[in-house]
Amino acid sequence: xxxxxxxxxxxxxxxxxxxxxxxxxxxWTAMWVGSWFAVNLAISYDVLPRGLPxxxxxxxxxxxxVGTMLAYRRFLREADELLRKIQLDALAASVGVxxxxxxxxxxxxxxxxxxxxxVLVVISLMMVAYAAGVSFGTKRxx
Numbered sequence: 001x002x003x004x005x006x007x008x009x010x011x012x013x014x015x016x017x018x019x020x021x022x023x024x025x026x027x028w029t030a031m032w033v034g035s036w037f038a039v040n041l042a043i044s045y046d047v048l049p050r051g052l053p054x055x056x057x058x059x060x061x062x063x064x065x066v067g068t069m070l071a072y073r074r075f076l077r078e079a080d081e082l083l084r085k086i087q088l089d090a091l092a093a094s095v096g097v098x099x100x101x102x103x104x105x106x107x108x109x110x111x112x113x114x115x116x117x118x119v120l121v122v123i124s125l126m127m128v129a130y131a132a133g134v135s136f137g138t139k140r141x142x
Contacts, residue, residue: 018083021075028071032064082141090133097129098122 014022039057042048048057076087101122108114 014083015080018075018079021071021078025068025071025075028064028068032061032068035064036061086134086137086141089137090130093133094126094130098126101125 039048039061042057043050043054048054076084079087102119105114105118105122109117
């Protein structure tokens with residue numbers, strides 16, 4: 001396929017170091033999210049007992065999340081200026097969407113429109129906003 005049609009996969013001008021760091025951050029993210037889903041399912045289906053064993057199991061996704069943050073930080077720190085700008089713009093969009101969705105969600109719960117806080121919806125909206133920001137930024141500067 002022609003290169004222009006694959007803009008959403010990332011900037012073609014990335015250095016090998018950028019690609020390696022991005023892959024490392026992506027792998028950490030996959031392990032973190034996978035462990036979160038596994039622990040969540042184990043708790044939901046009573047495979048993992050509540051109390052201390054469940055609490056200790058919940059620390060696995062936390063630890064992998066810290067690893068994810070450190071890998072992403074390295075990715076940003078070692079990235080070139082354009083890649084950092086694209087990422088920063090995407091992060092700004094993500095935080096903005098998260099704040100708007102979170103505060104609106106809270107008010108809708110307080111007014112009775114929603115029955116409970118839906119933090120996973122807010123987080124999902126943030127992830128979509130981040131992905132869209134990276135895609136649009138990459139297209140804009142490619």
